[in-house]
Amino acid sequence: MSLLKVSKVRFPIVLVNFKTYAEGTGKKALELARFCEKVSLETNVCVAVAPQFVDIASIAAATSIPVFSQHIDPVVYGSFTGHILPKAVKEAGAVGTLINHSERRLKLADIDASVNSAREANLASLVCSNNAAVSAAVAALKPDMIAIEPPELIGTGIPVSKAKPEVVSGTVELVKQINSDVIILCGAGITQGEDVAAALQLGTQGVLVASGIVKAKDQYRALLDFADAILKLRV
Amino acid sequence: MSLLKVSKVRFPIVLVNFKTYAEGTGKKALELARFCEKVSLETNVCVAVAPQFVDIASIAAATSIPVFSQHIDPVVYGSFTGHILPKAVKEAGAVGTLINHSERRLKLADIDASVNSAREANLASLVCSNNAAVSAAVAALKPDMIAIEPPELIGTGIPVSKAKPEVVSGTVELVKQINSDVIILCGAGITQGEDVAAALQLGTQGVLVASGIVKAKDQYRALLDFADAILKLRV
Amino acid sequence: MSLLKVSKVRFPIVLVNFKTYAEGTGKKALELARFCEKVSLETNVCVAVAPQFVDIASIAAATSIPVFSQHIDPVVYGSFTGHILPKAVKEAGAVGTLINHSERRLKLADIDASVNSAREANLASLVCSNNAAVSAAVAALKPDMIAIEPPELIGTGIPVSKAKPEVVSGTVELVKQINSDVIILCGAGITQGEDVAAALQLGTQGVLVASGIVKAKDQYRALLDFADAILKLRV
Amino acid sequence: MSLLKVSKVRFPIVLVNFKTYAEGTGKKALELARFCEKVSLETNVCVAVAPQFVDIASIAAATSIPVFSQHIDPVVYGSFTGHILPKAVKEAGAVGTLINHSERRLKLADIDASVNSAREANLASLVCSNNAAVSAAVAALKPDMIAIEPPELIGTGIPVSKAKPEVVSGTVELVKQINSDVIILCGAGITQGEDVAAALQLGTQGVLVASGIVKAKDQYRALLDFADAILKLRV
Numbered sequence: 001m002s003l004l005k006v007s008k009v010r011f012p013i014v015l016v017n018f019k020t021y022a023e024g025t026g027k028k029a030l031e032l033a034r035f036c037e038k039v040s041l042e043t044n045v046c047v048a049v050a051p052q053f054v055d056i057a058s059i060a061a062a063t064s065i066p067v068f069s070q071h072i073d074p075v076v077y078g079s080f081t082g083h084i085l086p087k088a089v090k091e092a093g094a095v096g097t098l099i100n101h102s103e104r105r106l107k108l109a110d111i112d113a114s115v116n117s118a119r120e121a122n123l124a125s126l127v128c129s130n131n132a133a134v135s136a137a138v139a140a141l142k143p144d145m146i147a148i149e150p151p152e153l154i155g156t157g158i159p160v161s162k163a164k165p166e167v168v169s170g171t172v173e174l175v176k177q178i179n180s181d182v183i184i185l186c187g188a189g190i191t192q193g194e195d196v197a198a199a200l201q202l203g204t205q206g207v208l209v210a211s212g213i214v215k216a217k218d219q220y221r222a223l224l225d226f227a228d229a230i231l232k233l234r235v
Numbered sequence: 236m237s238l239l240k241v242s243k244v245r246f247p248i249v250l251v252n253f254k255t256y257a258e259g260t261g262k263k264a265l266e267l268a269r270f271c272e273k274v275s276l277e278t279n280v281c282v283a284v285a286p287q288f289v290d291i292a293s294i295a296a297a298t299s300i301p302v303f304s305q306h307i308d309p310v311v312y313g314s315f316t317g318h319i320l321p322k323a324v325k326e327a328g329a330v331g332t333l334i335n336h337s338e339r340r341l342k343l344a345d346i347d348a349s350v351n352s353a354r355e356a357n358l359a360s361l362v363c364s365n366n367a368a369v370s371a372a373v374a375a376l377k378p379d380m381i382a383i384e385p386p387e388l389i390g391t392g393i394p395v396s397k398a399k400p401e402v403v404s405g406t407v408e409l410v411k412q413i414n415s416d417v418i419i420l421c422g423a424g425i426t427q428g429e430d431v432a433a434a435l436q437l438g439t440q441g442v443l444v445a446s447g448i449v450k451a452k453d454q455y456r457a458l459l460d461f462a463d464a465i466l467k468l469r470v
Numbered sequence: 471m472s473l474l475k476v477s478k479v480r481f482p483i484v485l486v487n488f489k490t491y492a493e494g495t496g497k498k499a500l501e502l503a504r505f506c507e508k509v510s511l512e513t514n515v516c517v518a519v520a521p522q523f524v525d526i527a528s529i530a531a532a533t534s535i536p537v538f539s540q541h542i543d544p545v546v547y548g549s550f551t552g553h554i555l556p557k558a559v560k561e562a563g564a565v566g567t568l569i570n571h572s573e574r575r576l577k578l579a580d581i582d583a584s585v586n587s588a589r590e591a592n593l594a595s596l597v598c599s600n601n602a603a604v605s606a607a608v609a610a611l612k613p614d615m616i617a618i619e620p621p622e623l624i625g626t627g628i629p630v631s632k633a634k635p636e637v638v639s640g641t642v643e644l645v646k647q648i649n650s651d652v653i654i655l656c657g658a659g660i661t662q663g664e665d666v667a668a669a670l671q672l673g674t675q676g677v678l679v680a681s682g683i684v685k686a687k688d689q690y691r692a693l694l695d696f697a698d699a700i701l702k703l704r705v
Numbered sequence: 706m707s708l709l710k711v712s713k714v715r716f717p718i719v720l721v722n723f724k725t726y727a728e729g730t731g732k733k734a735l736e737l738a739r740f741c742e743k744v745s746l747e748t749n750v751c752v753a754v755a756p757q758f759v760d761i762a763s764i765a766a767a768t769s770i771p772v773f774s775q776h777i778d779p780v781v782y783g784s785f786t787g788h789i790l791p792k793a794v795k796e797a798g799a800v801g802t803l804i805n806h807s808e809r810r811l812k813l814a815d816i817d818a819s820v821n822s823a824r825e826a827n828l829a830s831l832v833c834s835n836n837a838a839v840s841a842a843v844a845a846l847k848p849d850m851i852a853i854e855p856p857e858l859i860g861t862g863i864p865v866s867k868a869k870p871e872v873v874s875g876t877v878e879l880v881k882q883i884n885s886d887v888i889i890l891c892g893a894g895i896t897q898g899e900d901v902a903a904a905l906q907l908g909t910q911g912v913l914v915a916s917g918i919v920k921a922k923d924q925y926r927a928l929l930d931f932a933d934a935i936l937k938l939r940v
Contacts, residue, residue: 022312026326052320053288054327071317077257079390079445082306082339085287091261092289100578104317108570108578112604133611134582140606140648155314178610178648210314335813343805343813347839369817371845375883376838413845413883492782496796522790523758524797541787547727549860549915552776552809555757561731562759574787625784680784 008066008095009124010046011183012233013206014196014226015068015147016213017098018051024214029055030062032213035220037063043227046206050098053084060093068126069097071104074113086114086121096124098208099143102151108137115143126185128208132171139179146175147208149187155211159195160188165202172203191222193229200233243301243330244359245281246418247468248441249431249461250303250382251448252333253286259449264290265297267448270455272298278462281441285333288319295328303361304332306339309348321349321356331359333443334378337386343372350378361420363443367406374414381410382443384422390446394430395423400437407438426457428464435468478536478565479594480516481653482703483676484666484696485538485617486683487568488521494684499525500532502683505690507533513697516676520568523554530563538596539567541574544583556584556591566594568678569613572621578607585613596655598678602641609649616645617678619657625681629665630658635672642673661692663699670703713771713800714829715751716888717938718911719901719931720773720852721918722803723756729919734760735767737918740925742768748932751911755803758789765798773831774802776809779818791819791826801829803913804848807856813842820848831890833913837876844884851880852913854892860916864900865893870907877908896927898934905938 016036018024024032029051040047041064048066051059060067073083089097099114100106106114111127118125126145129135135148148171153160161168168186175184186199187208196207207226216222251271253259259267264286275282276299283301286294295302308318324332334349335341341349346362353360360378364370370383383406388395396403403421410419421434422443431442442461451457486506488494494502499521510517511534518536521529530537543553559567569584570576576584581597588595595613599605605618618641623630631638638656645654656669657678669677679696686692721741723729729737734756745752746769753771756764765772778788794802804819805811811819816832823830830848834840840853853876858865866873873891880889891904892913901912912931921927 017316020310020312020315020318020320020323025312025320025323050316052323054291054323056289058292075255077255077260080255080338081252081285081333081336081445083255085255085260088255088260088287088289098316101316103315105577105579107575108581108604108607109575109600111578112601112607130579131582134578136610136648137578137582137607140610140644141603174610178606210316340812340814342810343816343839343842344810344835346813347836347842365814366817368846369813371883372813372817372842375841375845375879409845413841487786490780490782490785490788490790490793495782495790495793520786522793524761524793526759528762545725547725547730550725550808551722551755551803551806551915553725555725555730558725558730558757558759568786571786573785680786 009048011205012200012230013046013048013185014223015048015050015126015185015206015208017070017208017210018049018214019210020052021214025052026055030058032219033059033063033065035223037065039220039223039227040065043224043231045227045230047223047227053089056089056094057092066095067093069094069123070101072097072099072114072118072123074110074117086117086123090121090123094123096126099125099127101128102130102149102154111138112141115141128187132167132174135171136174136178139175139182142179143182145183145185147185147187149208153188156189157191157212158189159191159198161186161190161195161198161202163189165198168199168202168204193225196226197229197233200230243299244283246440247435247465248281248283248420249458249465250283250285250361250420250441250443252305252443252445253284253449254445255287256449260287261290265293267454268294268298268300270458272300274455274458274462275300278459278466280462280465282458282462288324291324291329292327301330302328304329304358305336307332307334307349307352307358309345309352321352321358325356325358329358331361334360334362336363337365337384337389346373347376350376363422367402367409370406371409371413374410374417377414378417380418380420382420382422384443388423391424392426392447393424394426394433396421396425396430396433396437398424400433403434403437403439428460431461432464432468435465478534479518481675482670482700483516483518483655484693484700485518485520485596485655485676485678487540487678487680488519488684489680490522491684495522496525500528502689503529503533503535505693507535509690509693509697510535513694513701515697515700517693517697523559526559526564527562536565537563539564539593540571542567542569542584542588542593544580544587556587556593560591560593564593566596569595569597571598572600572619572624581608582611585611598657602637602644605641606644606648609645609652612649613652615653615655617655617657619678623658626659627661628659629661629668631656631660631665631668631672633659635668638669638672638674663695666696667699667703670700713769714753716910717905717935718751718753718890719928720753720755720831720890720911720913722775722913722915723754723919724915725757726919730757731760735764737924738764738768738770740928742770744925744928744932745770748929748936750932750935752928752932758794761794761799762797771800772798774799774828775806777802777804777819777823777828779815779822791822791828795826795828799828801831804830804832806833807835807854807859816843817846820846833892837872837879840876841879841883844880844887847884848887850888850890852890852892854913858893861894862896862917863894864896864903866891866895866900866903866907868894870903873904873907873909898930901931902934902938905935
């Protein structure tokens with residue numbers, strides 16, 4: 001929490017996962033990050049990005065928005081060829097990290113170790129989970145944030161906040177019983193501003209989105225639509 | 236091979252694996268890469284580096300030496316959060332990649348797919364192996380290079396080229412029977428110029444080294460010692 | 471819970487993990503299981519066994535004690551070559567299963583799925599964990615039992631119940647806050663009756679033991695020592 | 706090879722993988738194994754089975770046919786909870802083992818270690834591969850047998866021996882160049898006698914089959930059809 005205060009992360013948040021999409025790689029990653037920054041500056045809604053590892057440094061250097069890593073390994077300085085060192089990610093300019101994304105699932109003991117490694121490296125931790133019970137389990141590990149993403153809805157354009165609102169509200173309730181400090185985001189199938197609004201109204205504090213923004217025909221407009229939906233709720 | 240011709244890779248080669256060492260992370264990674272470039276320019280021996288993913292772009296931009304990735308995943312543009320996209324590594328400035336390092340062992344089918352992915356992304360492929368039989372198996376997959384590294388010697392300072400010369404020469408013989416095009420490097424325990432010379436005299440075309448350079452008290456001197464040993468053999 | 475009532479499992483319990491020890495394989499596994507049954511009948515303390523998969527059927531057929539699987543995969547009838555089908559383990563005679571042993575760590579989503587798979591196959595679930603936070607996370611997944619085993623003590627002969635009593639009592643407290651139904655066992659380093667007594671006095675309902683029994687010079691005596699310690703506490 | 710002579714394995718062979726099919730579990734596994742034995746005795750064609758681990762002992766005790774494990778781990782007597790000990794599989798009555806099935810892919814170094822572990826435990830080794838290049842790589846590891854199974858055809862009913870004969874014949878040629886001793890089987894999509902005949906005519910010495918037999922309406926007739934196709938080729 002104090003961690004979240006010192007970083008540039010504010011809530012509600014729109015966190016854009018670039019995955020390994022062509023539209024989110026290299027030069028195009030930088031362009032997309034600039035659209036995110038533009039919308040963030042124009043609307044004062046926090047828009048953060050999670051680009052690929054090789055693009056973290058250039059995006060962190062070129063923009064003012066919070067940059068997340070897509071994954072970290074719970075390793076320290078030493079002999080871990082090919083692994084993601086939390087301190088290296090931090091030095092490259094990231095302020096936070098995804099952990100246990102559905103496309104990069106981890107062992108339970110490694111999620112615990114990764115949350116602790118993130119804290120030691122001064123990175124905000126966002127652990128992804130696939131259902132309410134797993135979200136509750138994650139809450140016991142005390143990450144800064146949890147993103148609930150039913151894997152069957154990821155990439156479908158069917159928003160979890162509308163298709164399965166009870167999964168979201170049930171997760172919020174269960175998680176809060178175990179750990180009232182953790183911030184909950186909502187992912188999977190979010191493509192429009194109204195999906196974002198629905199997610200916030202169910203008790204979450206933002207969305208984790210990928211194709212809905214990265215593969216949008218007009219990325220800037222899609223981002224603006226998300227931010228506007230958040231602004232309307234504030235009124 | 237034609238691949239190796241177009242990249243900046245020449246043989247004999249000294250390829251320095253930065254692992255996740257403190258001395259090979261962030262600013263220090265860039266400093267070390269500059270020493271590598273300096274020795275390469277002074278001696279005309281090819282010195283290449285394999286830094287962490289987040290440091291590839293800055294090192295490739297700041298130096299003229301070949302940069303390798305420490306690992307790639309056999310994935311394409313798409314939904315592969317937290318994975319290493321070969322094309323992203325290439326766009327960041329890498330010219331090659333390690334595959335199957337002993338600290339990042341892969342499934343056989345994934346090594347095959349990664350070698351093909353590297354080729355498609357125009358990255359030179361260097362597959363690590365742990366013994367002669369596995370090296371022979373790897374040779375059948377047609378990577379550009381193989382590095383034989385008995386895991387029990389990694390990080391020990393006991394050079395495989397001196398402690399187990401028969402492993403190296405046996406590997407060279409076995410690999411050449413299956414695939415005479417593949418280039419063989421030697422790793423594990425290399426810390427001095429004479430270890431490099433021994434490796435070349437056993438039929439390899441270079442060394443894969445980590446702690447011997449990265450954790451040397453004087454990285455520049457250690458690199459120069461390696462390069463000088465190669466120059467002496469050329470005379 | 472109702473599950474535990476219908477099976478032969480009673481508490482306090484001594485659950486002996488045969489691992490892949492020579493003294494716990496094949497004929498010797500059957501001999502050891504008979505000692506467990508003998509002590510169980512003589513003392514009326516519940517002694518259960520977790521032999522290797524190939525030995526489950528013969529031990530379940532030859533003895534009256536509860537037999538656990540060492541692992542299950544969250545798979546159903548179908549194309550899962552080389553995996554452990556919960557229903558097959560049940561049909562072979564097991565009444566329960568270990569999940570996530572420190573030597574067979576699982577992804578969080580798979581632990582959740584395995585606990586559910588065990589329930590569907592009518593197997594009691596015992597999830598192993600490595601510390602208090604992870605135990606709390608596991609409790610949220612609602613297994614029947616949790617075994618807390620600090621991995622650094624496994625196989626050492628240094629009992630967690632004496633070396634780190636605060637880990638055990640802290641785990642009991644944390645787990646009960648999240649799920650008051652779950653039964654907690656204590657593992658790692660248990661070799662004598664007094665270690666068992668210490669474990670029970672810290673609020674657990676039994677021990678998960680391996681080398682302390684399997685590799686004892688006199689397995690029967692060692693088992694009797696464990697059971698006697700439990701009987702003394704009952705008085 | 707000498708290994709294959711001492712076991713009950715003969716060629717051409719029909720090796721039936723029971724996977725975790727309902728029709729191949731527990732009592733039904735034993736029934737199916739008896740059909741295999743019946744056809745083997747009636748036709749003198751070698752029919753072998755690969756049931757789940759928990760069913761190995763009962764099938765090996767009740768029938769005279771060769772029993773294979775679906776997987777082994779390269780572990781020895783010791784602390785490997787939840788793993789498949791080659792010596793335990795052998796003691797339970799298996800004479801051989803699958804390694805690296807497409808549903809249980811292994812790391813390259815573990816395939817190498819598993820082939821050696823199988824040899825030490827006196828188990829015939831059958832390594833599965835997904836294409837010609839990987840088959841060639843496997844051949845360098847010197848297993849007793851290789852089964853080529855393009856994963857895209859597994860379970861389809863489209864036989865690799867007819868849909869992609871060039872994959873089979875190309876594999877045979879490539880493998881024989883590297884290791885002329887290894888025996889090659891053909892898998893994926895085999896459902897009829899004519900598929901078996903096609904496989905043998907392409908230079909293989911048998912088939913690895915699963916759904917084609919296990920899920921056949923009349924398992925006995927399907928087995929007889931396979932064996933008859935082999936007998937016809939002998940004439």
